Amino acid sequence: MATSNQQVEQVPMPNTDDLASATATAMATSQTISADEVALYDRQIRLWGMEAQARMRNANILIINMRALANEIAKNLVLAGIGSLTVLDPDFVEEDDLGAQFFISEEHVGINRAKAAVPAIQRLNPRVSVHADTERIQDKPVEFFKNFDIVIATDIDLDSMLLINDATRKWNISFYAGATYGFYGFIFADLISHSFVIKRIRSNIKTQIGRETRTRSVISTTEKKEGDTIWEFVTKQEIYCPLSEAIRSEVDNKWRPKKRKMVPSVLPGIKALWKFQQKLGRLPQSTREDFAEFTKIMTEVDKELALPEELVKAEFIRQFVENAAAELSPVAAVLGGLLAQDAINTLGKMEQPIQNLLVFDGDISVAPIVVLALQPED
Numbered sequence: 001m002a003t004s005n006q007q008v009e010q011v012p013m014p015n016t017d018d019l020a021s022a023t024a025t026a027m028a029t030s031q032t033i034s035a036d037e038v039a040l041y042d043r044q045i046r047l048w049g050m051e052a053q054a055r056m057r058n059a060n061i062l063i064i065n066m067r068a069l070a071n072e073i074a075k076n077l078v079l080a081g082i083g084s085l086t087v088l089d090p091d092f093v094e095e096d097d098l099g100a101q102f103f104i105s106e107e108h109v110g111i112n113r114a115k116a117a118v119p120a121i122q123r124l125n126p127r128v129s130v131h132a133d134t135e136r137i138q139d140k141p142v143e144f145f146k147n148f149d150i151v152i153a154t155d156i157d158l159d160s161m162l163l164i165n166d167a168t169r170k171w172n173i174s175f176y177a178g179a180t181y182g183f184y185g186f187i188f189a190d191l192i193s194h195s196f197v198i199k200r201i202r203s204n205i206k207t208q209i210g211r212e213t214r215t216r217s218v219i220s221t222t223e224k225k226e227g228d229t230i231w232e233f234v235t236k237q238e239i240y241c242p243l244s245e246a247i248r249s250e251v252d253n254k255w256r257p258k259k260r261k262m263v264p265s266v267l268p269g270i271k272a273l274w275k276f277q278q279k280l281g282r283l284p285q286s287t288r289e290d291f292a293e294f295t296k297i298m299t300e301v302d303k304e305l306a307l308p309e310e311l312v313k314a315e316f317i318r319q320f321v322e323n324a325a326a327e328l329s330p331v332a333a334v335l336g337g338l339l340a341q342d343a344i345n346t347l348g349k350m351e352q353p354i355q356n357l358l359v360f361d362g363d364i365s366v367a368p369i370v371v372l373a374l375q376p377e378d
Contacts, residue, residue, distance in 0.1 A: 037081070037127065052348030053081065059347050060084045062145070064137050064153040064164070065091075066113045068100035068327040069180050072336020073152060073343075074121050080344050084129035085121065086148070089114040090136045100327040137164065146171040150343055153177045158247070158274035165190055165243045174346055177243070178339050181283075182323025183362035185335045186270045188243060189342065189354040195219065195237045196349045202232040215239050215355055215371060238355050246356060246372040247271065250306040253375055261308050265316040266361040267370060268305055272298035273324065284321045294321055319363065331362050338367070 037057070059082045063070050066089045078085060093108045093116050101117075108116035114132035122130045137153075137160060145151055145167045153164050153176070161177045168175040169192065177188040202223060211217045219235045241249075251260065275297050276284050284290040299312050338358065345351045360367045 052350055055349070056080055056082050056344065056347045058083050059149045060086070060147060061343070062086045062088060062148045062151045064088050064151070065155045066101070066103070066117045067097070067155045068329060068332035069178055069185070069336050069339075070152075070154040071101050071103050071117070072332050073154070073178075073340045074103075074117070075124060076337060076340030077343065078121055078125045078128045078130070080340075081125065082128055082347075084131065086131045086133055087114045087117060087121070088133040088135065088137060089117075090134055100329045100332060142167045142170060145173060148173060150174045150176065150346065152339065152343065155179045157277045159278060161188075162244055169242055174343075175243075176339055176343060178335055180327060180331045180335055181270075181273065181320065182326040182328060183331060184266050184269065184320060184323075185331055185360045185362075186266075187335060187339050187342070187354060187358040187360075188246070189356050190240045190242055191238065191346060191353060192240055193237065194240070194346065194349075194353060195235060196345070196351060196353065198234045198236060198351065200232055200234065202230040207232065207234055212236070213371075214375060215373065236352075238353060240356055241373040245374055247274070249372040249374050250304060251370060251372070253306070257308070260306070261310070263307055263311065263370070264359065264361045264364065264366055264368065265311045265313055266320070266359045267357075267368075268298050268302040268307060268311055269316065269320050270359055271301045271305070273320075275301065283324045285325075286322045291317065291321060328362075331360070334362070334367075335360055 061077060061082055061084070063074055063085065066074075066087050070087070074085060074087060089112065091113050093104050093111050093113050095106075095109055097104060097113070098106065098109075103117035103120040104113070112132070112134045114134055118130050118132045122128070137156075145164070151164060151168050151173055153161055156177075156179070165175050165177070168190070172192055174192070174194070175190045177186075179185055207218060207221050209218050209220065216236055216238050219237050221235070222233045224231050224233065251263065272294060273284065276294055279297070280293075284294045295312065295314075295317055298317065299309070302309060302312050338354075342354050346353055354369055355371055356369075357372050358367055358369045
């Protein structure tokens with residue numbers, strides 16, 4: 001962390017203890033945020049600053065599929081004050097959707113899910129433009145995606161995720177994917193190349209400029225004195241890989257056997273489910289044939305990830321397969337909150353983002369983040 005040879009300078013961030021200063025900064029940094037909006041978003045402006053709020057205010061976000069997870073993500077993003085939200089879903093509301101999705105009710109059964117959800121989403125924050133799109137994502141031209149700052153795909157199969165991620169990469173657009181499977185789920189992030197700022201009290205140990213990990217580097221540091229405290233603002237950069245590379249990768253080859261054994265079974269389980277869908281075109285069901293096929297695929301995936309074979313547990317597979325098609329509100333709330341907060345941090349260029357795969361096991365209450373990217377052999 002920075003010491004004597006770094007210059008202490010003012011950074012363009014508001015004094016969060018002084019609303020008048022924050023308001024003045026608002027007028028200087030963004031003409032798009034009105035005084036009413038400053039008052040409305042006062043609490044979060046104090047938390048992450050006016051410039052971050054201005055970036056959110058101008059953000060256009062696409063959410064694909066309006067199921068329980070997407071409901072939670074949309075709620076959090078709209079309440080945070082993004083510029084516009086497009087929800088895309090070609091399917092119609094069914095009775096099974098009513099259990100975990102709070103933007104719809106019985107009267108919406110038979111209506112397109114995107115159209116049914118938009119009025120309730122809009123009521124959360126009338127300042128956000130909310131749009132419904134009823135077309136299939138597979139029918140969209142690649143140019144469709146260039147209109148968005150972030151694309152979030154939820155509860156879709158691997159081939160569709162790969163298709164969308166290829167398009168977002170073409171236009172240099174941040175991409176998230178996520179899904180819930182009963183007690184389990186995941187979040188994948190491909191932010192391509194993302195810079196962000198960490199604010200911390202300056203230490204006596206100098207912050208080193210350069211590579212921190214195989215994906216993250218420290219780019220620069222600045223300092224600001226507030227009262228008797230000297231704050232350090234560390235700019236870092238994360239380099240991401242596309243999903244197509246992540247699914248061909250193993251865990252960090254520097255991990256010791258003890259750390260590999262601590263990985264939850266849900267990591268190979270999620271990848272096995274993607275392969276099962278690719279092979280059979282559906283989620284696994286509670287049949288003897290599907291249990292056998294899923295066990296075979298998960299065993300293969302476990303080896304590809306370079307993980308110990310004891311992670312392929314019969315009890316885990318039974319529970320995972322039996323609940324794969326279920327939507328549970330608590331799981332959707334946890335993962336939806338995590339994904340939405342990461343997207344907000346990405347827009348605001350604050351805090352360490354997910355790099356690059358978070359897997360969630362609600363049965364044992366863990367959510368580790370694993371970097372899956374091709375790596376050189378030692």
